[in-house]
Amino acid sequence: MIEINNVCVDFVSRRGATTRAVDNVSLRIAPGEIFGIVGTSGAGKSTLLRTLNALTRPSEGSIKVNGTEISALSGAALRQARHRIGMIFQHFNLMHTRTVAQNVAFSLKAAGWERAAIAPRVAEILALVGLADKADRYPAQLSGGQKQRVGIARAIANHPDVLLCDEPTSALDLETSATILALLKRINEQLGITIVLITHEMNVIKTICDRVAVMSGGKVVEEGDVFDLFAHPQHPFTQQLVSHTLNLTLPERLRQHLHGSLLKILFVGDSAEQPVLSEAAVNFGVAVNILHGKIEYIGERALGILVVQLTAKENPEAVAAAVEHIRARTAQVEVING
Numbered sequence: 151m152i153e154i155n156n157v158c159v160d161f162v163s164r165r166g167a168t169t170r171a172v173d174n175v176s177l178r179i180a181p182g183e184i185f186g187i188v189g190t191s192g193a194g195k196s197t198l199l200r201t202l203n204a205l206t207r208p209s210e211g212s213i214k215v216n217g218t219e220i221s222a223l224s225g226a227a228l229r230q231a232r233h234r235i236g237m238i239f240q241h242f243n244l245m246h247t248r249t250v251a252q253n254v255a256f257s258l259k260a261a262g263w264e265r266a267a268i269a270p271r272v273a274e275i276l277a278l279v280g281l282a283d284k285a286d287r288y289p290a291q292l293s294g295g296q297k298q299r300v301g302i303a304r305a306i307a308n309h310p311d312v313l314l315c316d317e318p319t320s321a322l323d324l325e326t327s328a329t330i331l332a333l334l335k336r337i338n339e340q341l342g343i344t345i346v347l348i349t350h351e352m353n354v355i356k357t358i359c360d361r362v363a364v365m366s367g368g369k370v371v372e373e374g375d376v377f378d379l380f381a382h383p384q385h386p387f388t389q390q391l392v393s394h395t396l397n398l399t400l401p402e403r404l405r406q407h408l409h410g411s412l413l414k415i416l417f418v419g420d421s422a423e424q425p426v427l428s429e430a431a432v433n434f435g436v437a438v439n440i441l442h443g444k445i446e447y448i449g450e451r452a453l454g455i456l457v458v459q460l461t462a463k464e465n466p467e468a469v470a471a472a473v474e475h476i477r478a479r480t481a482q483v484e485v486i487n488g
């Protein structure tokens with residue numbers, strides 16, 4: 151369990167000006183979950199993440215990892231605690247003059263492993279991340295995805311409880327990102343390691359996170375179950391992130407020539423199985439024209455999204471009644487115009 155209580159981080163410039171990078175953040179992260187923190191650049195994500203292993207000290211507040219007050223530790227006790235918290239980075243941070251195996255062995259030596267135990271553990275962990283045949287390569291001889299696998303192997307070799315991931319896929323192409331996210335998910339499931347992952351991409355959150363906090367201007371503006379956040383974003387910043395990700399904007403040309411009511415409808419779970427639109431058409435005599443539709447998979451769950459146009463020739467009230475009928479039977483209806 152990670153408990154972040156009222157954490158603030160201030161940076162003071164040489165001229166004496168203060169920047170509050172993290173502003174009164176409180177979060178609970180349960181053992182074994184994949185917790186995402188999303189926000190645009192400069193939101194304070196990296197600074198917050200770095201307080202979890204005391205690479206950055208909070209100016210106010212406290213952080214407990216498995217009951218230990220991390221923010222109060224120093225010296226040997228802090229080093230000890232850090233060995234139970236792995237970390238990976240956007241740009242991998244590998245040692246370029248050492249081989250893949252030596253990069254991983256280094257972290258085990260630092261954690262006090264006996265010499266004889268290191269080589270077998272390195273072999274085991276490289277096999278787990280799919281790099282068994284790359285042990286003697288140097289980082290420069292690897293692709294980006296392979297470098298991140300080395301970063302992951304190094305971070306989890308010492309059996310940590312927690313893995314901190316700072317934009318782990320932001321330097322990778324889409325396909326490679328997907329394989330790295332799948333590896334992180336497997337590590338979480340097989341080894342039970344709690345993952346805290348920060349990203350500026352909602353797609354990353356959608357793919358592997360259980361819960362998410364949205365950060366803006368140093369603050370957590372919204373947090374919750376990932377599916378709920380996609381289905382019902384509350385804060386305007388979250389709404390903007392979600393609608394950008396779902397990408398449901400209609401071409402301007404199409405919008406200009408539309409008449410009647412344009413609706414965006416979300417279907418969740420059971421509501422997806424009811425003939426809501428045909429009922430609306432039959433009961434109220436409206437024409438239903440489907441303009442855009444997709445099903446988004448958020449983790450394992452489906453979220454259906456349709457953009458439809460409702461028209462009724464001589465009876466505008468029928469459209470309003472049809473909208474109410476649909477609203478009562480689906481997760482969410484947003485009237486885009488009309």
Ligand SMILES: Nc1ncnc2c1ncn2[C@@H]1O[C@H](COP(=O)(O)OP(=O)(O)O)[C@@H](O)[C@H]1O
Pocket residue numbers: 161162169170171189190191192193194195196197198
């Ligand atoms: N070491 C530092 N010294 C001074 N300001 C910093 C430092 N690290 C981060 N900041 C500032 O704190 C804010 C948050 O940065 P950061 O945590 O890196 O955001 P994010 O990871 O969300 O992009 C930014 O305004 C950044 O310029």
Ligand SMILES: [Mg+2]
Pocket residue numbers: 195196197
């Ligand atoms: Mg960052």
